Amino acid sequence: MTLRHGAFSYLPDLTDSEIAAQVRYALLNGWPVSIEYTDDPHPRNVYWEMWGLPLFDLDEPDGVVAEINECRKTFPNHYIRVLAYDANLGRQTTALSFLVQRPAHEPGFLLTRTEGADRRQSYSIQSYATTKPEGERYA
Template sequence: MKLTQGCFSFLPDLTDDQITKQVQYCLTNGWAVNIEFTDDPHPRNTYWEMWGLPMFDLQDAAGVMMELAECRRVYGDRYIRLSGFDSSHGWESVRISFIVNRPPQEAEFELVRQEVGGRAIRYATVRRQPALAST
């Protein structure tokens, strides 16, 4: 199962060269780039941990890629995403966000349906624990 959040999520994972080109696109447009990570990729968990501060006023994607490499070294067993923020309207707006690192074992979610009072139906997204490998 592959977690699908953000841009490019239904495509194969981006290579570092493709990530560099996306970062350079953000920087060319004057967007601040941010790196975040989490071990809880639940769709309602929008507050991931920040890796450092958003990178403002960069001109070259190499600086972002250096920070991404360091974040992968420390948190390579977690989900890592890059986001580009546009402030040209006077407030920060996310223009692009995509996953650049996945843990070896992807998180699994299940949609649970409950019938409640009357004919109402309630849905919940529940994280499943990965199955243990048999020996």
């Protein structure tokens, strides 16, 4: 089972030409694009590390795809995603987000159930990857 995150998450991994087509769509809508990476894929971890600065004023996706490939070379065992931002509402809003790389092995998540007062049950999830220190999670 693979991590389901962002648009297209239930499709097979996108090829570079499909990634370029999605980036072109974002650029045609006037959305700046950024690239982010992480080794902690927890669903509530919304603060991924940013690869460089957001890419503004591009007409073609070639520059974005080149940056994606550089990020892939630097972090071959991390999750990498592309985000497109829409500022039409006067604030930064994510219009499109999708994964462009995932580790070859995804260890999954641990679901923990805790019983509380009045037989209330609460659940929490933890990525098995986070049992190792940062930088060694997908080695």
